[in-house]
Amino acid sequence: MNTYQPEKHCSDGGFRLMGLPLLFGSLFVAATGLGWLASFIGQWFYLIFLFPLVIAVSLVIVGAKIGQWTHLRNGFIAGIAGLFAGVVSITSMHYFDSVRYFDTPEAKQKFAALPPETRPSTFPRYMDLMATQGVGIGKDGLNLGYVGSWIYWGVEMLLVTGMTFYALIGGTQEPYCCACERWKVYRELGTLRQKGDRAKECLESGDLPGLLKLEPSPTGGDLVLSVGECPVGGGDCPITVKLDAVTVNAKKEVEKKELLEMTYPGEALADLESLFVPVVEVVEPAKPTKKAIDDY
Ligand SMILES: [Zn+2]
Numbered sequence: 001m002n003t004y005q006p007e008k009h010c011s012d013g014g015f016r017l018m019g020l021p022l023l024f025g026s027l028f029v030a031a032t033g034l035g036w037l038a039s040f041i042g043q044w045f046y047l048i049f050l051f052p053l054v055i056a057v058s059l060v061i062v063g064a065k066i067g068q069w070t071h072l073r074n075g076f077i078a079g080i081a082g083l084f085a086g087v088v089s090i091t092s093m094h095y096f097d098s099v100r101y102f103d104t105p106e107a108k109q110k111f112a113a114l115p116p117e118t119r120p121s122t123f124p125r126y127m128d129l130m131a132t133q134g135v136g137i138g139k140d141g142l143n144l145g146y147v148g149s150w151i152y153w154g155v156e157m158l159l160v161t162g163m164t165f166y167a168l169i170g171g172t173q174e175p176y177c178c179a180c181e182r183w184k185v186y187r188e189l190g191t192l193r194q195k196g197d198r199a200k201e202c203l204e205s206g207d208l209p210g211l212l213k214l215e216p217s218p219t220g221g222d223l224v225l226s227v228g229e230c231p232v233g234g235g236d237c238p239i240t241v242k243l244d245a246v247t248v249n250a251k252k253e254v255e256k257k258e259l260l261e262m263t264y265p266g267e268a269l270a271d272l273e274s275l276f277v278p279v280v281e282v283v284e285p286a287k288p289t290k291k292a293i294d295d296y
Contacts, residue, residue, distance in 0.1 A: 004206035009261035011073045019070025027085040030062040035092030056163035059085045064171045075169045082168040086161030098126035175240035177230035184228035190276030191221030216275040235266040
C-alpha cells in the first residue's frame with residue numbers, strides 16, 4: 001500500500017468546435033418545440049411552475065446528452081447554452097400564444113376598427129396587451145396586474161434558465177480522460193466508516209494506508225468509495241476517486257452526498273481495490289484428540 005500525490009478533480013475545460021452547432025441547434029429545436037407544446041396545451045389549461053419545470057427538465061436531458069456526445073467539458077459554453085435554451089423556450093411559448101391569439105376571430109374583430117398602424121400585430125405589442133389585461137391566476141382569476149404579470153413571466157423564465165444553466169454546467173464537471181478522449185466511468189469499490197473527517201483527509205493527502213483504519217469493507221459502511229476509470233486505458237490512465245457520504249433519511253431513502261473527487265495516478269487503482277478484498281481467515285482443522293482416536 002503506497003502513498004500518492006493526488007490532485008483535486010477539475011474539468012479541463014475542453015470542447016469540440018464541431019459539437020457547438022449540434023449543441024445549440026438541438027437546444028434550439030427542443031426549446032421551440034417545447035415552447036410550442038406548452039402554448040398548444042395552454043389553450044385548455046396551464047399549470048404554473050409545473051409547465052416550466054417540465055420544459056427545464058426536458059431541456060436539461062437534451063443538453064446533457066448532446067454535451068456528453070460532443071465531449072463538452074467547458075462550463076462557460078454549457079452555461080451560455082443553458083441560458084440560451086431557457087430563454088428560447090419561454091419566449092417561443094409566448095410567441096406561439098401571440099400567433100394563436102391574433103388568429104382568433106375576437107382579436108381580428110377587436111382590432112379591425114383600429115387604424116392599421118396602431119393594430120397590435122407584433123409580438124412585443126401582444127405581450128404589452130396581455131400585461132395590460134393582466135395574467136389571471138386560478139379559476140377565480142386573481143389578476144396580477146401590469147407589473148405583476150411581467151414579474152410573473154420573469155420569474156417563470158428565471159426558473160427555467162436557472163435550472164438549465166446550473167444543470168448543464170454540472171454535466172461538464174464529470175471526470176474525463178483527455179489522453180483517450182473518453183468520459184470516465186464510475187464503479188463502486190466499497191465502503192468505509194466515517195470517523196470525523198479522516199477518510200476525506202487521507203484521500204486528499206494521498207495517504208491510502210490511512211484508509212485501512214477506517215474499516216474498509218465491500219458493503220455496510222457509511223462512506224462509499226468509487227473510482228472513475230477511463231474505459232479505454234483503465235489503470236494506465238489517471239483515475240478519479242470519489243467519496244460519498246451515505247445516510248438514510250426519515251423516509252428510509254438512501255441519500256448520497258459527494259464529499260470529494262480527486263485525481264490519482266492509475267497505479268493507485270490496485271491499492272484501492274486491495275482495500276476491499278475480504279480477508280479470508282484460514283481456519284486450521286482441529287486436531288483429533290487422543291480420546292477421539294481411541295473411540296474410533
Ligand atoms: Zn484514458
